[in-house]
Amino acid sequence: MEWGCHDLTCRRGEAVVLERVTLALRAGEAIVLRGPNGSGKTTLLRTLAGLTPPVAGTVGFGADLVAYGGHADGLKDQLTVSENLRVWADLYGTGRDGAERAAAAYDLAPLAERRAADLSAGQRRRASLARMVATGRPVWLLDEPTVSLDAAQVARFAAAVRAHLEAGGAAVIATHIDLGLGAVREVDVSAFAARRAVAVAHDPFAEAVE
Amino acid sequence: MLTLLHRDLRLALRAGGGFGQALGFYLIVATLVPLGVGPDRATLAPTAPGILWLGALLACLLSLDRVFALDREDGTLDGLVPAPLPLEAAATAKAAAHWLTTALPLVVVAPGLGLLLSLPAQAMPWLAAALLAGTPALSWIGTFGAALTVGLKRGSLLLSLLVLPLYVPTLVFGADAVRRAAQGLDPAQPLLLTAAISLGCVALLPFATAAALRINLR
Numbered sequence: 001m002e003w004g005c006h007d008l009t010c011r012r013g014e015a016v017v018l019e020r021v022t023l024a025l026r027a028g029e030a031i032v033l034r035g036p037n038g039s040g041k042t043t044l045l046r047t048l049a050g051l052t053p054p055v056a057g058t059v060g061f062g063a064d065l066v067a068y069g070g071h072a073d074g075l076k077d078q079l080t081v082s083e084n085l086r087v088w089a090d091l092y093g094t095g096r097d098g099a100e101r102a103a104a105a106y107d108l109a110p111l112a113e114r115r116a117a118d119l120s121a122g123q124r125r126r127a128s129l130a131r132m133v134a135t136g137r138p139v140w141l142l143d144e145p146t147v148s149l150d151a152a153q154v155a156r157f158a159a160a161v162r163a164h165l166e167a168g169g170a171a172v173i174a175t176h177i178d179l180g181l182g183a184v185r186e187v188d189v190s191a192f193a194a195r196r197a198v199a200v201a202h203d204p205f206a207e208a209v210e
Numbered sequence: 211m212l213t214l215l216h217r218d219l220r221l222a223l224r225a226g227g228g229f230g231q232a233l234g235f236y237l238i239v240a241t242l243v244p245l246g247v248g249p250d251r252a253t254l255a256p257t258a259p260g261i262l263w264l265g266a267l268l269a270c271l272l273s274l275d276r277v278f279a280l281d282r283e284d285g286t287l288d289g290l291v292p293a294p295l296p297l298e299a300a301a302t303a304k305a306a307a308h309w310l311t312t313a314l315p316l317v318v319v320a321p322g323l324g325l326l327l328s329l330p331a332q333a334m335p336w337l338a339a340a341l342l343a344g345t346p347a348l349s350w351i352g353t354f355g356a357a358l359t360v361g362l363k364r365g366s367l368l369l370s371l372l373v374l375p376l377y378v379p380t381l382v383f384g385a386d387a388v389r390r391a392a393q394g395l396d397p398a399q400p401l402l403l404t405a406a407i408s409l410g411c412v413a414l415l416p417f418a419t420a421a422a423l424r425i426n427l428r
Contacts (some may be wrong), residue, residue: 051291052428063292072285078224090213091293
């Protein structure tokens with residue numbers, strides 16, 4: 001299996017941020033996106049996830065293959081950890097199995113009955129990352145997944161990603177730290193920085209929408 | 211779709227979910243009006259259908275900005291787009307959850323409040339019927355408005371401005387059905403029109419809601 005994107009031009013709001021992004025992603029492979037703040041890592045991931053339509057170019061996989069983990073945790077405060085995971089597993093059609101695999105991958109069993117509101121920032125992050133396992137999707141798109149995780153939990157995250165890759169999945173991960181994934185391909189996003197700044201010269205509705 | 215509906219119902223019923231907010235507002239409006247207008251039957255009874263409908267409409271409006279804003283803030287909406295569930299179905303589930311948690315309790319208490327406002331007894335069943343027929347339109351239109359304004363900070367004023375004009379036909383026909391019943395006339399025609407508006411909204415608006423969400427998630 002091979003996924004990727006070809007000649008992709010991405011925008012954030014009205015600004016074209018990235019141009020001519022071409023990535024090839026094979027099964028069992030992870031790409032780590034590097035680049036300073038504001039270089040377009042989130043924009044690229046959101047475009048790959050189908051949340052933002054590309055200005056030009058093609059994404060070589062449908063939105064039905066991806067699981068997107070952004071900055072926000074996607075957890076409901078009033079629900080317990082296991083209820084949260086179960087909702088995501090049910091939404092993606094993996095059911096009880098998916099939720100249990102997700103909890104096992106991040107050792108969430110001790111927290112299963114705790115409400116998400118009562119979790120620490122690091123615990124929330126773990127529960128949020130466990131959602132990716134719960135979806136059962138082959139392509140993970142992760143945006144700074146290790147924020148507020150301690151060293152032991154970063155290692156656990158790396159183990160979950162490795163297990164996902166060994167099972168034939170793939171991942172695109174934007175991060176600033178060394179994840180300890182072994183040999184992974186690093187792509188510096190700033191190499192694709194757009195020279196042209198404005199996507200649409202005149203759009204009378206843009207002002208009203210922004 | 212049932213997952214999402216079930217989740218929303220559970221969230222609404224847990225602490226801080228906002229269940230009962232609209233109901234409380236409705237009760238307050240209906241109990242304060244007789245105090246403000248005076249307890250005279252002759253002035254209260256003719257205005258009762260309008261007040262009961264207006265109260266229900268404003269109570270629905272009160273909880274609309276929560277429909278998508280919370281899901282956007284915590285990233286749930288980003289996760290819903292790649293999910294196998296079409297966004298149109300998600301929109302339907304959200305609107306149905308809003309109707310079940312906000313509008314249905316209003317329908318249940320409305321006849322009791324009608325008593326408070328000296329609504330004639332023969333109009334009570336028609337009040338419940340008209341609200342039952344009309345409130346789905348309020349929830350589905352409101353969900354559409356919430357999707358349009360989901361990206362905006364403090365978008366609730368804009369939401370009200372967008373949604374209120376769309377609520378007018380439901381209000382006119384819904385209140386008219388109750389008024390006709392109170393005066394002993396045949397309320398069937400405005401009631402059917404109210405139901406028609408609701409059916410149209412339920413059938414068509416999820417598509418517009420999903421389109422608005424896609425634009426706002428960019």
